[in-house]
Amino acid sequence: MSGHVGNLSDTQAALLAEFKERVKDISKPEYDDYFFTRWLRARNFDLKKSEAMLRNHIEWRAQNNVDSILQDFKPPEVVEKYYTGGLFGQDKQGALIWIEPAGFIDLRGILMSVKKQDVIKSKIWLLEHIYLLFEKKSKEQNRRVDQMVIIFDLYKFGMKHLWKPGMDVFTDILTVFEDHYPETLKKTFVINAPRIFPIAYSAIRPFLSEETQRKVAILGPSYKxxxxxHIDADQLPxxxxxxxxxxxxxxxxxxxxGPGGDVPSAFFAQNCLIDLTGFTEVSIGRGSTHQLELPVSLAGSIIRWQFKTDGFDIGFGVYKRTSDKRQKAKDMDTVLELGRVNSHMVPEDGSVQCMHTGTYILRFDNTYSWTRGKKLFYTTEVLEPSGRDNGIPRCESSQSMSDQATAGEDAVFVNPSQT
Incomplete structure (x- = not known):
């Protein structure tokens, strides 16, 4: 049995009745069997977990004024103009279709223009709008419309899209979608996946439920x-x-x-990116350096970083050790040449793909300054690639992952602040 209304087993039907009794104190007239079964399916008909999830959702809606968000909130202009994606048509069973040309999004530009919470709030606003559309389509078409098919087109998706603040926003949006709009997703198709997709997927996979992971299919060149x-021709661009x-x-x-594109600097606002939550703070004395050792055990892994200094610039470079013993910078392989960066004015961020295993060194250099120490705030992360058959779902009739060369993908180093 599918766990959907009209196709419940006897056990599932009994659990539905018990679930409704358990949560009757928070129930509303508009909560029908379709509503309740969504929460049950999201937790595999585990009553205790489903109840906790629904009660948390009701509290979340109250705390964030979600019931009135369509009236009280308007997405910022930069989000409306430059966030990619849009609804288009329905699949053969009636599910709404969302097409997301994610390779063209400039999340850095958006986050330099508005606060992270405004971006997330804009997505909540969108989901509430979609749920109203579900109701409208259900009445117009005399059938239940309450799910979506998402097509992620990753053409042009490259290293710059692994920028940590942008990925953090994306995973926060995924968490909202998973926790508060369960069973909205019917299927996700990923097309034009670049070679770095396994690394990107490994970063977001922990935020996806097992059920959602089963709904993701990676399509090859025959994706059309x-x-x-699944979709009639007149329902697709x-x-x-x-x-x-x-x-x-x-x-x-x-x-x-929404086609995305680079956000014009006219939208940029001061201090939108300066959120030091989760950063490590260190002091670097005058004429001194600070080095971070990052072991890389899988070739193809990506090291990401973001840092800010308080008041003055700093030197920064990336190296790879050639010996197990402690080495000076001149004796190591240079991955990113040392250079002074104005991280006191704009947070510095970037990434490097490690084509070889070993110990990589992030070097913060203040040796040129004999009068001033520097306060440094930083965060780093090593993203390891998932194997092509390691948890990445594939459509049975799809071919191998696309080997397309995308913008920035073949570059070993990408600094989004310079792109």
Missing amino acids: EILAE KHWGGTYVDKDGDPRCPSKI
């Missing part, structure tokens, strides 16, 4: 044929294998699907 098995085009003939239909 596979999408056609021509660019993704359908027949629909914008009024001006554009096959990507940017009038409905």
Whole structure:
């Protein structure tokens, strides 16, 4: 049995009745069996876990004024103009389709323009709007419409998209989606996945439930044929294998699907990125250095960093040890040449892909300053690649992962602040 209304086993039906009795103190007239079974399916019909999840959701809605968000909040202009994606059509069973050309998003530009919480709040606003659309479509079409199919197009997705603050926002949005809009996702198709996709997926996988992971399929070059098995041609833009085009003939239909693009500096606001929560603080004395040792055990791993200094600039470089013994910088392999950065003005961030295993050194250099010590705030992370068959779902008829070369993908080092 599917666990959906109209297709419940006797055991599931009994659990539904008991669940409704358990939560009757927080129930509302609009909460129907479809609503309650969503929370049950999200926790595999475990009554205790489902009840805890629903009660947490009700409290979350109250704390964040979600019931009135459509009236009280308007997404910032930069989010409306430059956040990628949009709703387009329905699949053959009626699920709404969301197309996300994620490779064209400039999350750094967005986060330099508005606060992180405004971006997350904009996504909550969007989900509430989608749920109203579910109700409207259900009434108009005389069938239950309450799920979505998401198409993630990763063409142009590269190293700069692994920028930690941007990934943190994405995982926060995923957490909201998983915890408060359960069973909304019917299926996710990932197309045009670049070679670094296993690393990106390994970073977000811990935030996905097992059920959500089972709904993700990685499609190969024949993805248009596979999408056609699930979606009629008139319900997809021509660019993704359908027949629909914008009024001006554009096959990507940017009038409905946000195309993204670089955010103009006119939108930038001061101090939007300066949130030092979770950063490590150290003091570097005058004429001194501070080195971080990061062991890399899997070739292809990515080291990410973000740092800020208080008041003055700092030298920064990345090296790889050539010996197990302690070495000076001149005796190590240079991965990123040492240079002075104005991290006191704008937080510095970047990443490097480690093509070889070993110990990598992040070196903060203050040897040029004989009069001033520096206060440094930093955070680092090593992202290891997942194997192609290690937890990454694939469509049965898909081919191997695309080997396309995307912008920034073949570069060993990408500093988003310079792109």
